Amino acid sequence: MSATMIKEFRLPDLGEGLTESEILSWKVAVGDTVTLNQVIAEVETAKAVVELPSPFAGVVAALHEEPGTVVEVGKPIVSFEVDDAGPSGGANADGGAQADRPDAGGVETQAAPAKREPNLVGYGAVVEHPGRPARRARGQVRTQAVQAPSGTEAAAPAVPAAVEPPAGERPRSTPPVRKLARDLGVDLEQVTGTGPHGLITREDVQNFGNTYVESEGAAPVPSGDRETRTPVKGVRKFTAAAMVQSAFTAPHVTEFLTVDVTPTMELLARLKGSKVFEGVKLTPLTIAAKAVLIALRNNPTLNSRWDEENQEIVQFNYVNLGIAAATPRGLTVPNIKDADRLPLRELAGRLSELTETARAGRTSPSDLSGGTISITNIGVFGIDAGTPILNPGEAAIVALGAVRKAPWVVDDALAVRQVMSLSLSFDHRVVDGEQGSRFLADLGGILADPAMVLTMV
Structure with a gap:
């Protein structure tokens, strides 16, 4: 044997x-x-x-x-x-x-x-x-x-x-717990760990801090249902750190454009009735995503990033299109690799797959890295416009507002049309105002008149 x-x-x-x-x-x-x-x-x-x-x-x-x-x-x-x-x-x-x-x-x-x-x-x-x-x-x-x-x-x-660490050794804990202890002024040497193998947990630090405060005669921390505390970890912790880094590193500029998207909505209705797209989920996001990819062809600067270490602007010759997704674990931005090479039907399928996987919490790390430009669809929440924060490592992000019926001037007369607001945030180190404006105008032009694509491809 x-x-x-x-x-x-x-x-x-x-x-x-x-x-x-x-x-x-x-x-x-x-x-x-x-x-x-x-x-x-x-x-x-x-x-x-x-x-x-x-x-x-x-x-x-x-x-x-x-x-x-x-x-x-x-x-x-x-x-x-x-x-x-x-x-x-x-x-x-x-x-x-x-x-x-x-x-x-x-x-x-x-x-x-x-x-x-x-x-x-x-x-x-x-x-x-x-x-x-x-x-x-x-x-x-x-x-x-x-x-x-x-x-x-x-x-x-x-x-x-497991055994107790020898005298003089640093107590066993994780970096987030050590940071919490520093923030609360707790000496980890005085805390007894209740986690596996004597690991000091977040609760151990909080309980020690509360006991210390009460022993000093201060008022105890309120309990009951007056407040709810949620530990910041995992996806939410990463998102928070990434957004802070982006907001205070890249100089953000946001521009807005309101567009009559009635022709796009009519096109969407026709595509849904087409046998070519039978069984495929089509939404305004599908058409807008394709429009972003086409507009990038004439405005490639927005598909770039700022390389701080080498002091270079890196322009990507491919598009990994990020789609912001709200999940129970927090905001994630998975991306579709080489989205610019996909025909509309395949792009629609990848969008559906991406959002479903994200909401189920099954997005792989590889799908969350390597994005080059992103879209956030705030319109699904009934929001018209916003100032989206750049996904770190990208130079631009587009926010799609809600499609609403509104009075609009057509041929010098008022008409009821379907209208959408577009918001574009970009890194002003990489993208000049003219470049950002041209991209937004091209994107709006495609959504206002899908036939404009013929002039861009």
Whole structure:
């Protein structure tokens, strides 16, 4: 019989240099047998909810974190008991082994040759980790031997067990919790952690702060239903940080244009009755998105970004069209890759798929990165106009207002027409007023008279 060994799976960077993720739920339990790439957990990054596949085939030996815990990238989250196939044991689907990283998990490891760390979930580059000398990470841990199968002498590597950190070590907590403690003036050395393995949680800090205030004779924090507090984390936390960065980095300019879109609404009605678009969801957003893509052909400057580090303006020769989507977890802006190459029918399908996936919280990190220009459809909420904030890394965003019936002058006479307001915000470092105005005028011209497309393509 073959021997077994313990393999740790450390939380990977799920894209764009994210530093932490929250464990939402485990799809396996200790003792379960799992196969390679079987979904073992659902985690929420700052951008999306991601299903985490197993990098090993074997038996779940330990789950190191509870659901609801925010875990830093590189920390062990689950251990597997796998067959020891020798030096190449525990290989993943690509033939590489999970790299031991003594600086990431608090477990003593031995020096190892360079190993190829697998790209477990399809996000981020494959990284080469050279072998490093053995050392014991900060916060030593006890180990527990795992019994090898009967008839063998081999013993599995040790499984970490939680202990209190040695005196003088920094208490275990996450960066958001440490920031909260600083904001509240709480000394983490005095706080007892109630989380997994003694982790200090947000609630621990808040409870300690409340107790301290009451002990000093101050009024207690109001309780009951007078207020509701919602922790800012995940998608909402990322969105808030991104909007602050954008608003105070890029000089925003917003222009407005009100357009008679009656011809566009008539075109939409005809398309819905066409066999070519049978079974396809068509909305004013569909036509407006196509109009934005066409208007960009004559105004490519708006499909750019400001590169602060290199002091360059980067103009994209493709369009990854972002669509702002309101979800239960907060605002997200997934994008349609190479949207400028899609015919109207396919663009409509991708728009429907994108919005449905976003609302279900299943947008992948790759779909949330790499956008070049965005649209926010505030008209669905009955709003006419606004001053949208740029999505970081983009030079322009278009807000579509509600389509309303309104009096409008047609051939020097008043008529009831369907009218929409367009709002365009742009980065004035990248886009001049003339360029922004021409783009908005072209966009309005297409929506006011779809035949104008013939003059632009």
